[in-house]
Amino acid sequence: MRYLLLFLMLMISPPAMAQEADIETRARKVSQSLRCVVCQNQSIDDSDAPLAADMRKLVRDRLKAGDSDAEVIAYMQERYGDYVLLKPPVQGNTYALWFLPFVLLIGGGVWFIRTGRRGEAS
Amino acid sequence: MKRFLPILIFLAIGIAFAIALTRDPRKLESVIIDQPFPDFSLTELNDPNAMLTPELLKGQVSLINVFGSWCVSCNVEHPVLMDIAGNETIRMVGINWRDDRAKGQDWLAKRGDPYDVIIFDPESVLAIPLGVVGAPESFITDKTGRIRYKHSGVISSSEWTGTLKPLIKRLETEP
Numbered sequence: 001m002r003y004l005l006l007f008l009m010l011m012i013s014p015p016a017m018a019q020e021a022d023i024e025t026r027a028r029k030v031s032q033s034l035r036c037v038v039c040q041n042q043s044i045d046d047s048d049a050p051l052a053a054d055m056r057k058l059v060r061d062r063l064k065a066g067d068s069d070a071e072v073i074a075y076m077q078e079r080y081g082d083y084v085l086l087k088p089p090v091q092g093n094t095y096a097l098w099f100l101p102f103v104l105l106i107g108g109g110v111w112f113i114r115t116g117r118r119g120e121a122s
Numbered sequence: 123m124k125r126f127l128p129i130l131i132f133l134a135i136g137i138a139f140a141i142a143l144t145r146d147p148r149k150l151e152s153v154i155i156d157q158p159f160p161d162f163s164l165t166e167l168n169d170p171n172a173m174l175t176p177e178l179l180k181g182q183v184s185l186i187n188v189f190g191s192w193c194v195s196c197n198v199e200h201p202v203l204m205d206i207a208g209n210e211t212i213r214m215v216g217i218n219w220r221d222d223r224a225k226g227q228d229w230l231a232k233r234g235d236p237y238d239v240i241i242f243d244p245e246s247v248l249a250i251p252l253g254v255v256g257a258p259e260s261f262i263t264d265k266t267g268r269i270r271y272k273h274s275g276v277i278s279s280s281e282w283t284g285t286l287k288p289l290i291k292r293l294e295t296e297p
Contacts, residue, residue, distance in 0.1 A: 037255045050220055051255075054246035079160075079253040081153040 027060045030069050034059070034076055035086045043086055152253065152272045159267050160251035167218045167226055167240035174241050179267035183293045184213045185286070186261040187237070187277075188249065190221045191229035193257040199276040200233050206282060207236035212290055216240035219249050219257055262286065264293045 031045035036052040044052040044059075055076070062072045076084045088094045159176045166172040179186075187203060189196045207214055216237035218226040223242060230237075243249055252261070255274070262271040271289055273281070 051246060051249075054220075055250060057245070058247075058250055076250075077153075079154060079251055080255075081253075 191225040203236040
């Protein structure tokens with residue numbers, strides 16, 4: 001009887017454990033993308049702040065409750081604003097941030113080539 | 123003109139950075155203004171058997187204050203809250219955040235309790251949906267229980283008379 005019980009437990013636990021592990025990896029990934037709002041440049045995964053610990057717990061609880069990764073991130077964004085996202089979203093007020101380096105690179109390259117040619121000509 | 127272009131660009135960037143530096147990065151844009159108060163079900167600090175829900179915010183304007191016995195600035199704010207509680211009819215709701223029940227009770231026993239009701243939130247179950255970053259932090263809800271104002275940091279007497287009190291008076295005239 002005891003062996004049967006052990007056998008049954010072994011049969012049952014692997015899928016359950018796999019699911020736990022899956023939630024854990026997803027929670028880690030989501031936590032790495034969320035900013036710890038009290039420490040500014042750490043993710044809640046990195047931070048030792050008590051609020052970050054509570055936020056990690058909330059991320060896990062919501063994932064267990066069946067939320068997708070994106071839904072959990074959106075939940076935090078609705079409450080703490082874009083600031084809670086470590087990677088700024090590409091949107092109206094961040095176009096300069098995302099695209100200005102490329103504009104400067106291309107513009108600078110064009111300027112460099114054009115002025116360089118003129119120098120050769122003279 | 124062309125000779126001055128690099129200097130002009132440098133100046134433009136310099137001015138942009140100078141303006142950006144004057145903005146306080148701790149002052150987060152509040153995305154929860156005009157949102158209904160988040161759902162919660164937590165106990166009252168002084169009565170572990172009494173469950174509190176957002177229902178308690180319906181029907182009158184409330185000043186909600188996040189505090190904790192561990193919070194140093196809350197000591198500074200406390201006399202202002204006592205003053206408001208003594209002189210005004212506004213309902214004051216405390217959120218005892220990330221605290222120990224006994225320590226929270228003790229903190230209030232020593233200093234006086236300005237709150238009509240206190241929500242005990244040791245695990246940020248309500249604080250995170252509220253977007254709380256630090257204590258003290260205060261919210262004003264209207265009669266329908268919707269969040270209308272958020273104040274980060276200590277409420278000074280001048281901020282109370284200049285901003286919060288007029289807003290509360292205005293919200294009290296709303297249906």
